[in-house]
Amino acid sequence: MISVGIVGGTGYTGVELLRLLANHPQVDVKVITSRSNDGVRVDEMFPNLRGHYDLAFTVPDGKSLESCDVVFFATPNGTAMTLVPDLLDAGVKIIDLAADFRLKDEAQWEKWYGMPHACADLLQEAVYGLPELNREVIRDARLVANPGCYPTAVTLGLMPLIESGQVDLSSIVADCKSGVSGAGRGANVATLMGECGESFKAYAVSGHRHLPEIRQNLETIAGEPVGLTFVPHLLPMIRGIHATLYLKTERHSDWQSMYESRYAEEFFVDVLPAGSHPETRTVKAINHNRIAIHQPQEGDTLVVLSVIDNLVKGAAGQAIQNMNLMFDLHESAGLNTVALLP
Amino acid sequence: MISVGIVGGTGYTGVELLRLLANHPQVDVKVITSRSNDGVRVDEMFPNLRGHYDLAFTVPDGKSLESCDVVFFATPNGTAMTLVPDLLDAGVKIIDLAADFRLKDEAQWEKWYGMPHACADLLQEAVYGLPELNREVIRDARLVANPGCYPTAVTLGLMPLIESGQVDLSSIVADCKSGVSGAGRGANVATLMGECGESFKAYAVSGHRHLPEIRQNLETIAGEPVGLTFVPHLLPMIRGIHATLYLKTERHSDWQSMYESRYAEEFFVDVLPAGSHPETRTVKAINHNRIAIHQPQEGDTLVVLSVIDNLVKGAAGQAIQNMNLMFDLHESAGLNTVALLP
Amino acid sequence: MISVGIVGGTGYTGVELLRLLANHPQVDVKVITSRSNDGVRVDEMFPNLRGHYDLAFTVPDGKSLESCDVVFFATPNGTAMTLVPDLLDAGVKIIDLAADFRLKDEAQWEKWYGMPHACADLLQEAVYGLPELNREVIRDARLVANPGCYPTAVTLGLMPLIESGQVDLSSIVADCKSGVSGAGRGANVATLMGECGESFKAYAVSGHRHLPEIRQNLETIAGEPVGLTFVPHLLPMIRGIHATLYLKTERHSDWQSMYESRYAEEFFVDVLPAGSHPETRTVKAINHNRIAIHQPQEGDTLVVLSVIDNLVKGAAGQAIQNMNLMFDLHESAGLNTVALLP
Amino acid sequence: MISVGIVGGTGYTGVELLRLLANHPQVDVKVITSRSNDGVRVDEMFPNLRGHYDLAFTVPDGKSLESCDVVFFATPNGTAMTLVPDLLDAGVKIIDLAADFRLKDEAQWEKWYGMPHACADLLQEAVYGLPELNREVIRDARLVANPGCYPTAVTLGLMPLIESGQVDLSSIVADCKSGVSGAGRGANVATLMGECGESFKAYAVSGHRHLPEIRQNLETIAGEPVGLTFVPHLLPMIRGIHATLYLKTERHSDWQSMYESRYAEEFFVDVLPAGSHPETRTVKAINHNRIAIHQPQEGDTLVVLSVIDNLVKGAAGQAIQNMNLMFDLHESAGLNTVALLP
Secondary structure, eight states: OEEEEEESOSSHHHHHHHHHHHTOTTEEEEEEEOGGGTTOBHHHHOGGGTTTOOOBOBOOOHHHHHTSSEEEEOSOTTSHHHHHHHHHHTTOEEEEOSSTTTOSOHHHHHHHHOSOOTTGGGTTTSEEOOHHHHHHHHHTOSEEEOOOHHHHHHHHHHHHHHHHTOSOTTOEEEEEEEOGGGGOSSOOGGGBHHHHTTOOEEOOTTOOTHHHHHHHHHHHHHSSOOOEEEEEEEOSSSSOEEEEEEEEOSOOOOHHHHHHHHTTTOTTEEEOOTTOOOOGGGGTTSSOEEEEEEOGGGOSEEEEEEEEOTTIIIIIHHHHHHHHHHTTOOTTTTTOOOOOOO | OEEEEEESOSSHHHHHHHHHHHTOTTEEEEEEEOGGGTTOBHHHHOGGGTTTOOOBOBOOOHHHHHTSSEEEEOSOTTSHHHHHHHHHHTTOEEEEOSSTTTOSOHHHHHHHHOSOOTTTTHHHHSEEOOHHHHHHHHHTOSEEEOOOHHHHHHHHHHHHHHHHTOSOTTOEEEEEEEOGGGGOSSOOGGGBHHHHTTOOEEOOTTOOTHHHHHHHHHHHHHSSOOOEEEEEEEOSSSSOEEEEEEEEOSOOOOHHHHHHHHTTTOSSEEEOOTTOOOOGGGGTTSSOEEEEEEOGGGOSEEEEEEEEOTTIIIIIHHHHHHHHHHTTOOTTTTTOOOOOOO | OEEEEEESOSSHHHHHHHHHHHTOTTEEEEEEEOGGGTTOBHHHHOGGGTTTOOOBOBOOOHHHHHTSSEEEEOSOTTSHHHHHHHHHHTTOEEEEOSSTTTOSOHHHHHHHHOSOOTTGGGTTTSEEOOHHHHHHHHHTOSEEEOOOHHHHHHHHHHHHHHHHTOSOTTOEEEEEEEOGGGGOSSOOGGGBHHHHTTOOEEOOTTOOTHHHHHHHHHHHHHSSOOOEEEEEEEOSSSSOEEEEEEEEOSOOOOHHHHHHHHTTTOTTEEEOOTTOOOOGGGGTTSSOEEEEEEOGGGOSEEEEEEEEOTTIIIIIHHHHHHHHHHTTOOTTTTTOOOOOOO | OEEEEEEOOSSHHHHHHHHHHHTOTTEEEEEEEOGGGTTOBHHHHOGGGTTTOOOBOBOOOHHHHHTSSEEEEOSOTTSHHHHHHHHHHTTOEEEEOSSTTTOSOHHHHHHHHOSOOTTTTHHHHSEEOOHHHHHHHHHTOSEEEOOOHHHHHHHHHHHHHHHHTOSOTTOEEEEEEEOGGGGOSSOOGGGBHHHHTTOOEEOOTTOOTHHHHHHHHHHHHHSSOOOEEEEEEEOSSSSOEEEEEEEEOSOOOOHHHHHHHHTTTOSSEEEOOTTOOOOGGGGTTSSOEEEEEEOGGGOSEEEEEEEEOTTIIIIIHHHHHHHHHHTTOOTTTTTOOOOOOO
């Protein structure tokens, strides 16, 4: 059994890790920390876990974390980077669900996250944990930067087209919509049901932190600069991300076959039949990404529709997929479940 | 492997059976019928099932159903009773998720369901499939009448008190609230999101079909007549039932301990700590019932709060729990999962 | 024109007052205060008000408030009582939308609100602002305690029956459900959409502050003690309260006619036809209360269904109705609008 | 008083017309038709109208409709065209809320609506009822084609840029999201709350009927062909449309001032301050369009955000705005209300 520690377990990413790990056959969660909830049982805070965990939150403490095989960070940005170096030295593997190690460029990171980086030397070593892009390096990684939710949906949606070289890379549009759980469990007027229920809006149009992350992914795949406009929106629902992606092309290829081939071996990427419109609910609670590709009216604009559950493939599920790779388990261990519909 | 047939698989109960059975280690779904969707793949109608079933709907047909070990009916009321006698004769076990076999009294059944009963002789043999009440007879049953959703939440909520003989049986109030999935997947103006979203109402106050079913349960437990007022309401959400139950008593017993004792051995009934308020989301997607009991202001009225997922413990999950008992499997096989929160 | 001041305008009650007063023909809002938003334009905080107000929040200040004809308090409990005496001395009329003046008994108030009362001598003078109960005294009042949302829905729903003397007063049950706007606009984990969306729960079963308020109303009407069990619940929607009320009786009167007669002259109380089930959406955004009365199965339990919009008849609308009475305007001035459906 | 007839009053557009006309000071609704609900009172079907109308549905009948000054068609596509010629001959003015007269090109209309047009000769006379584009011709029109909901949001959002000649017209993207009321009140599995609640999807990516309508508008404004990709999505909420519009440009103009100038005299178009993100709830129940324009990261892509209430500015409200123009009333008569927030 792999012994697991979770730092910062009181948010939605934390409880989702606990939900998914409860059904993982080769894992034992030994430590879960929360500075402000020391001593509180996890199933008291999250009663959906009753019967599955006999565990209480503790104050983060190097010794107990160092006894784990792997530590997940489900903390706000800027926390993991202060604890990771010592844990790595102690031989613990790290999966950071926050953004501390997602960008390769230190200056970019500091610009977008507004603070100095505490261990910038690890930015190069850290592996960006998108298995469909980096599977082999993830297997050997000590430190995995788990991707953001929007970057996961967008990158998987665009990867085959970018790789194909058949699209205009200068003006990609990613119009993305997320359920409110993506904004976390912090007390915040903007995510009250009275504020975001029965309403819809864009936000951060001038620049969102996932913009440089997505651009880094696309440029890694393309090997050249990419022009990207990324607009996130807030949906009046809890779970799910839908990315609607627009690209220019002069071709009329068989895009459907290209997508099906590219992802034929991918357990968690499902290319829907031609003409489909994926619904976010078809991935609710599971680690899958479902994709459809259209060329409307036979025109010069391609439209890709890509959906994930932001808390699963967009966070905790992908983190477990990465763990499975790092510990040489079956990649889908604990993750082969059916989406909740309705 | 137990071979399973499902009659009427295009509603919410049908797709929920498929979702849950996909994770059941000892089951193989061989037949699923739908007269109007003959030939359509189940994962085309319900894309959440992609990757889990290689199965298409077929027209109901005695021969293929007779080859199954057990057949679930997820049909409208009045359908199962026309097919069950032949299937029983062929040695197939039956679990009816509709109401055809729930009432013992033929006249009552015909009054509430507005049609003659096609095989009233089976009403006595049919076992009411609430395991917490009838576990041992279910094990040996050929024909199980799977309980209604409201009756499950109410009966489990009241059972310990009724058994105790410490409450006034003449004036019990069951104020119940259900998510809209309880109304099914039929095209219906009343359950359009434009009609029932962002609104709340009672319905069928003058008399709902679950009233005689709940009363039959309570009177079976009490061994005497029971006065019950049952008012169902429609919640602007998809899954979940919350029953708020009011009973008069002259006692000040340790109700908490009584409930904990009564359900100590029940895997799927969870008595919450004193003072709790169960949320429906803590049972979303799982087969558990969570209960809390209060005696507000030390007065003479007891308040019991009982929540289930109407599609799981209130339908498909309980049906599988019954199947597990009928086939001598572990009672929680395929059902020991964690509720989705948030 | 009546000049109006609003103390504490940044919550849902405040913005609803502004919405309704914008359409009131005889009112001019001159001052709106918020200590923490001094200088912020109201239409910057609430863009739905763009084009209707050229006003910014100011720090509360005796002088500007004293220049108003009437001041509404849309503040947390315990604020109004510190400012009201001076304003009354200055000749300003007061309508308090919080609870500071709702209970007549000082000890009860201090028990339920957990603080000493700053001007308990005013508790007797304050008029409980339910026009259907206290219309004539409201006309002459200097200080009106605007009722709570639950107490409004419950009291209007029960008034004719209590007055009739034909029901058992010892065991009334009020099972009430409220949209989340009733919990206010404060940053609070419990009312995040991720917490209360797609879920339902009871709360404060052991005792809610509206219990003594409702009981005081019913006992005032009855002239004798009343036994009441009150259980509030949180609905996954924004606006609306539904009270389901249960009373015992030995009679079979024509309750429908009794209700219609009692409310025949009331503009804002609408008794629905026999057999109806009021939906909360039929009062969305308006000051009406819609009621239906049932005697299910000809039994000994009466069921009354009573709906209001918690922010209108349950708060801001009723406050304006009171203002209209206090200033001898038409009682429905500014309030005769149509509910939003769908 | 203008006497009004409404053909087809049982859908969401019909009840919204009734809601808005109830508050219009110069209008008297005399006839409302519904073939299948002959004799049913409108306030029985829509209880939010209780107290506002003493009117029942009747079977459509030339004589009663011909006695009206204006007739609104709130019918499915293809109905108005069969009745309009006779009504025009009788001197009645017509506002069609369906699509029968929106496209100028008969062949296009027949291609997209899949039926022959019954009075194609009127397509040229019909005035496209977007007052911000066609105000003066609307004043004199006999027959107004009320715009579609998406076309209203998109056209108003793009008009100043198209007029400016400073954007690339060859590749405009309109990523649009609508609440479910846009899909109407017909019984339909796809718009059940169990289907579209808590989920999000695109639809009709290959081609939606509003595509040629939007393109016709943009080409009318531009005076040249326009390349448009239009993708509609279904939001899990009832009211509201959000259009996110992407255009390429090589300029860095003061777009904010351009928008503010263009719409300075428009009562119903509100250009928000620079950097804003309009929420659909800020136009809930009102006839306003709120717009923001961004040039993210100083790049070559402009992003315009445009919101309306699909049932008001996208249907019934705009129809009344057109009526006001046609009858020389104040353009905002009956429409100057405040959006419902929260």
